[in-house]
Amino acid sequence: xxxxxxxxxxxxxxxxxxxxxxxxxxxxxxxxxxxxxxxxxxxxxxxxxxxxxxxxxxxxxxxxxxxxxxxxxxxxxxxxxxxxxxxxxxxxxxxxxxxxxxxxxxxxxxxxxxxxxxxxxxxxxxxxxxxxxxxxxxxxxxxxxxxxxxxxxxxxxxxxxxxxxxxxxxxxx
Amino acid sequence: xxxxxxxxxxxxxxxxxxxxxxxxxxxxxxxxxxxxxxxxxxxxxxxxxxxxxxxxxxxxxxxxxxxxxxxxxxxxxxxxxxxxxxxxxxxxxxxxxxxxxxxxxxxxxxxxxxxxxxxxxxxxxxxxxxxxxxxxxxxxxxxxxxxxxxxxxxxxxxxxxxxxxxxxxxxxxxxxxxxxxxxxxxxxxxxxxxxxxxxxxxxxxxxxxxxxxxxxxxxxxxxxxxxxxxxxxxxxxxxxxxxxxxxxxxxxxxxxxxxxxxxxxxxxxxxxxxxxxxxxxxxxxxxxxxxxxxxxxxxxxxxxxxxxxxxxxxxxxxxxxxxxxxxxxxxxxxxxxxxxxxxxxxxxxxxxxxxxxxxxxxxxxx
Numbered sequence: 001x002x003x004x005x006x007x008x009x010x011x012x013x014x015x016x017x018x019x020x021x022x023x024x025x026x027x028x029x030x031x032x033x034x035x036x037x038x039x040x041x042x043x044x045x046x047x048x049x050x051x052x053x054x055x056x057x058x059x060x061x062x063x064x065x066x067x068x069x070x071x072x073x074x075x076x077x078x079x080x081x082x083x084x085x086x087x088x089x090x091x092x093x094x095x096x097x098x099x100x101x102x103x104x105x106x107x108x109x110x111x112x113x114x115x116x117x118x119x120x121x122x123x124x125x126x127x128x129x130x131x132x133x134x135x136x137x138x139x140x141x142x143x144x145x146x147x148x149x150x151x152x153x154x155x156x157x158x159x160x161x162x163x164x165x166x167x168x169x170x171x172x173x
Numbered sequence: 174x175x176x177x178x179x180x181x182x183x184x185x186x187x188x189x190x191x192x193x194x195x196x197x198x199x200x201x202x203x204x205x206x207x208x209x210x211x212x213x214x215x216x217x218x219x220x221x222x223x224x225x226x227x228x229x230x231x232x233x234x235x236x237x238x239x240x241x242x243x244x245x246x247x248x249x250x251x252x253x254x255x256x257x258x259x260x261x262x263x264x265x266x267x268x269x270x271x272x273x274x275x276x277x278x279x280x281x282x283x284x285x286x287x288x289x290x291x292x293x294x295x296x297x298x299x300x301x302x303x304x305x306x307x308x309x310x311x312x313x314x315x316x317x318x319x320x321x322x323x324x325x326x327x328x329x330x331x332x333x334x335x336x337x338x339x340x341x342x343x344x345x346x347x348x349x350x351x352x353x354x355x356x357x358x359x360x361x362x363x364x365x366x367x368x369x370x371x372x373x374x375x376x377x378x379x380x381x382x383x384x385x386x387x388x389x390x391x392x393x394x395x396x397x398x399x400x401x402x403x404x405x406x407x408x409x410x411x412x413x414x415x416x417x418x419x420x421x422x423x424x425x426x427x428x429x430x431x432x433x434x435x436x437x438x439x440x441x442x443x444x445x446x447x448x449x450x451x452x453x454x455x456x457x458x459x460x461x462x463x464x465x466x467x468x469x470x471x472x473x474x475x476x477x478x479x480x481x482x483x484x485x486x487x488x489x490x491x492x493x494x495x496x497x498x499x500x501x502x503x504x505x506x507x508x509x510x511x512x513x514x515x516x517x518x519x520x521x522x523x524x525x526x527x528x529x530x531x532x533x534x535x536x537x538x539x
Contacts, residue, residue: 015477016208023204053515084470085477085516113440114470120203120441151436158439160201 015089015121022092022122025099034161035102035125035168036152042127046104048077051090060090064097073102073125073167076118082110088121095122102167108145112155119159125167126152176205183209183452188408194401194453203441203448210448210479214460218481222518223459223527224509227279227485228270232298233257236285238317240362244426246285257287260294264301270488271306279485279525282313283348286321292336295322299341310343310525312386316374317349320366330377338381344525345378347386347421352395353403360394372410379416384526387417387457391446392425392438400446404453411456418527419459419482422446423466440471444478451479459527464504469512476516482523483513 037043047070051060067074076090087110094103105115107128115126129146147155153163179193189197200206235255236246247255270277280302299311314322314337322333334342351358353368366374375385387407391400411417424438424446438446451460461482462475472483488503504512506522513520522530 016204016211019204020202020208023202082470083512083515084473087470088474111468111470113443113468114474117440117444117471117474154436155439158441159203 015085015092018092018096019088019121022095023120025095026103026122026124029100030124030168032160032162033124033164033168034119034156034159035164035166036149036156037104037125037127037167038130038149038152038165039127040129042075042106045072046075046127047072048075049094050077050079051086052079053081053083053086060093064094067098071101073104074098075104075106075127077106077109082114084114084117087114088117091118091123092121107147111145112147112151116155116159119156119161124161126155128152176200176209179452180209183213188455189453191401191405194404194449195398197449197452198397198400198445203445206445206448206452207478210451211477213451213455214479214481217458220517220519221481221521222476222513222516223482223521223523224506224513225279225485225523225525225530226275226277226506227281227487228267228277229487230258230263230266230280230282232263232282232284232295233287233290234285235287235289237288238286238362238364240365241360243362250287250289257290260298260301263298264305267302267305267309275486277306277309277486278530279310279312281346282311283315283346284318286318288325292322292326292328296336296340299337303341311341312344312346312525313337313342315346315348316371316385317365319345319374319378320370330374331381334374334378334381334383338383342383344383344418345375345385347388347417347419350388350403350407351390352393352399353406354395354399357393357395357399368406372406375416376410376414379414384416384418386419386421386461388421388423389446389450390423390425392442393435401449401453404450408454408456411454415456417457419461420450420454420457421461421463421484422450423463426466440468440474443467443471444475447475447480448478464512469501473512473516476513476518483509483520485509 049067074094076094078087091103102125103123104125104127105118105123107115107126130149130152131146156163174193174196179189179196182189197206233256234245234247235250235257239248249255267280302311319330319333323330349365350371351362353371355368358365358368378385389403407420424443427435427437447460447462459482460480461484462472462480463484464472465487467475486504486506510520524530
């Protein structure tokens with residue numbers, strides 16, 4: 001199993017090589033399709049994969065190795081504040097480790113912007129709250145993660161995926 | 174042209190064409206484009222990532238321009254939420270930062286096109302700020318404002334700039350460029366200065382020895398070809414004057430304005446725009462990932478997609494926050510350094526002109 005170490009500043013990793021490999025693997029597994037799962041909470045059967053900025057390569061390797069018997073959609077989940085570079089690096093690591101699994105972005109945790117970037121680094125699916133018409137993201141609603149179906153589709157299309165609602169059966173990790 | 178052919182031109186030092194720029198915008202693989210941009214970024218700047226201690230002041234939000242893209246302006250001084258800062262009030266913001274021990278090196282001033290203020294208000298503001306902090310750099314008044322002053326006060330562009338320069342203006346910010354296309358400007362900001370007029374203000378400023386920045390607001394009604402043309406026009410002026418310090422791509426924020434039915438550009442579009450700019454603007458030294466507008470995670474990631482500047486501490490940004498920006502109002506220097514380091518880059522404090530304010534010996538600044 002190959003894995004990409006998190007970027008720590010001390011030992012700069014190359015995000016582009018693994019990024020290219022992860023994106024190619026996602027397309028190899030699911031073609032042009034990118035998936036959106038409307039849900040207010042993580043659906044049953046989805047498995048969170050925690051990651052922490054600055055943790056060692058060994059820790060990440062061990063965590064992913066422990067998942068090798070799981071055949072469920074995997075949801076990389078930051079334990080603390082999600083860093084941008086570290087997050088996309090971990091998504092790429094998950095895809096490379098599990099080429100055929102659904103690697104899922106939790107939009108509630110990562111937000112739309114960082115979440116969408118993960119689609120260029122190995123993720124193939126988004127999960128998040130859908131509304132028919134969202135309110136303006138101003139004032140108290142500034143941080144709202146809700147989005148419409150059109151917005152979800154746009155996030156997927158802008159990353160080169162053809163949007164599909166719901167997850168087809170994964171092929172297993 | 175293929176990406177391989179474009180990469181070959183970059184290796185040979187051949188400037189890319191507008192058509193190359195369009196090909197980069199259209200290339201299906203963002204990571205491939207980012208890889209190229211990162212190579213150029215690291216050749217130019219290594220891991221260095223610049224930031225500064227700056228203060229934003231918006232003198233007024235009263236604006237006659239009524240641009241559809243804007244969430245900040247009020248049409249009249251009597252409208253709810255309209256404001257004009259008194260000079261003492263504006264200077265007070267700087268005094269407060271200095272009194273708190275903050276070593277601000279730059280004041281960034283942009284505001285609405287208010288047709289009821291005398292020119293002396295603006296020169297007075299500059300003089301008062303310089304009186305409080307003589308060594309501070311004032312980066313003020315977008316080309317749109319300068320052109321408005323030229324029309325409103327009946328002075329040539331050069332005269333406006335000379336008088337502001339005499340009062341303390343050091344450089345121009347890059348705002349108001351939007352997209353340098355008559356079609357797009359007619360659609361989103363028909364009352365602003367024209368594209369050629371925006372360029373002429375910067376050309377004049379550069380001739381007077383002033384440096385400036387340049388921007389591109391993307392994600393409204395423009396085509397990818399118009400984005401490529403915009404970048405090419407900026408590069409052409411830079412080839413003529415050499416006066417641009419940095420290019421700053423600004424994703425459109427749709428909240429609270431007349432274009433609100435447009436979706437905001439995605440983070441992938443923002444990263445691609447940074448990357449294409451780094452590749453096409455080979456004669457502009459710096460590409461800025463403006464965290465206020467991009468969001469912190471996207472701006473941080475942008476440091477691998479061509480950007481070498483993160484902008485500054487800011488404090489009290491109004492224009493993007495009234496358009497729905499979800500970023501903080503300010504960042505502490507330590508927080509900026511932490512974000513840059515977390516991207517595997519080296520934070521380097523700069524002044525307005527990219528002189529270094531923090532040491533880089535051992536590449537361990539800040």
